[in-house]
Amino acid sequence: xxxxxxxxxxxxxxxxxxxxxxxxxxxxxxxxxxxxxxxxxxxxxxxxxxxxxxxxxxxxxxxxxxxxxxxxxxxxxxxxxxxxxxxxxxxxxxxxxxxxxxxxxxxxxxxxxxxxxxxxxxxxxxxxxxxxxxxxxxxxxxxxxxxxxxxxxxxxxxxxxxxxxxxxxxxxxxxxxxxxxxxxxxxxxxxxxxxxxxxxxxxxxxxxxxxxxxxxxxxxxxxxxxxxxxxxxxxxxxxxxxxxxxxxxxxxxxxxxxxxxxxxx
Numbered sequence: 001x002x003x004x005x006x007x008x009x010x011x012x013x014x015x016x017x018x019x020x021x022x023x024x025x026x027x028x029x030x031x032x033x034x035x036x037x038x039x040x041x042x043x044x045x046x047x048x049x050x051x052x053x054x055x056x057x058x059x060x061x062x063x064x065x066x067x068x069x070x071x072x073x074x075x076x077x078x079x080x081x082x083x084x085x086x087x088x089x090x091x092x093x094x095x096x097x098x099x100x101x102x103x104x105x106x107x108x109x110x111x112x113x114x115x116x117x118x119x120x121x122x123x124x125x126x127x128x129x130x131x132x133x134x135x136x137x138x139x140x141x142x143x144x145x146x147x148x149x150x151x152x153x154x155x156x157x158x159x160x161x162x163x164x165x166x167x168x169x170x171x172x173x174x175x176x177x178x179x180x181x182x183x184x185x186x187x188x189x190x191x192x193x194x195x196x197x198x199x200x201x202x203x204x205x206x207x208x209x210x211x212x213x214x215x216x217x218x219x220x221x222x223x224x225x226x227x228x229x230x231x232x233x234x235x236x237x238x239x240x241x242x243x244x245x246x247x248x249x250x251x252x253x254x255x256x257x258x259x260x261x262x263x264x265x
Contacts, residue, residue, distance in 0.1 A: 005032070006123055011028060011036050011057075011058060012037045013036060013058045014040075014058070015039075015060045016060060020060070023113075024089065027114075028119070031119055031120060045071060053080070053083075056084070059072075059086065059088060059089065061091075069100060072101070072104055076155055086106045087108045102248040103227065104156065106249050107125045128251070128256075129252055137260070138264065140191070142169060145169050146173070147164060147171065148175060148190045150174075150181040151176075161174070164194070166252070177199040181202075182210055185211070193223070194223045197225075197226035198226065198227070212240065223242075224242045226245065243262055
């Protein structure tokens with residue numbers, strides 16, 4: 001097991017407001033963060049990233065040269081930046097504006113102002129994503145667990161793969177939506193399905209119904225990862241046979257706990 005401490009994290013804070021930068025830096029230092037770089041806009045952030053890649057970027061939403069979406073897109077498009085975690089710190093509360101961040105695999109979305117608890121949770125999630133802590137199972141060798149990851153977002157799949165890979169899971173198959181997952185399940189056996197809720201063609205609910213009612217793997221554990229807030233929808237997937245639900249962005253510690261419960265039952 002290799003586990004980092006907050007003092008070992010390197011953070012780039014991208015924030016246009018001098019006052020907000022000082023406040024957030026103080027909060028980070030209170031959590032034990034020692035290495036903090038700052039940038040006022042996206043171009044300055046890119047320049048810093050080119051010289052020294054941080055473990056985590058904490059970014060505001062709006063800048064004079066673009067938005068956090070532009071910065072996130074830049075990171076996701078670069079193979080050299082794929083290991084950098086991203087945290088949004090914003091007063092934006094409209095769900096439709098935040099959905100792109102939830103789907104892209106950000107480590108956290110913090111409100112302004114955020115609490116010490118919010119920040120600690122986000123930092124712990126970052127540490128979990130960067131650390132390796134193999135899942136200790138009594139019924140399986142974790143490296144032999146066959147996992148099917150279903151999500152129409154490639155970035156979200158990458159985050160899930162990294163999270164469960166850090167837990168020791170190596171046999172991971174990807175599907176871009178429920179329809180592709182169904183075809184894969186017709187010819188392959190799996191020990192666990194991790195699926196998104198909102199997907200085109202065949203969504204998570206329809207996939208779950210297929211697995212429980214039509215497949216030869218009807219008892220396989222299903223973990224659904226979703227940004228869906230509609231209680232009716234979530235009730236429907238629970239009734240359809242989902243074993244556990246997890247929010248986007250999710251906490252790796254929670255995922256580990258859920259997977260342990262699912263695979264040890």
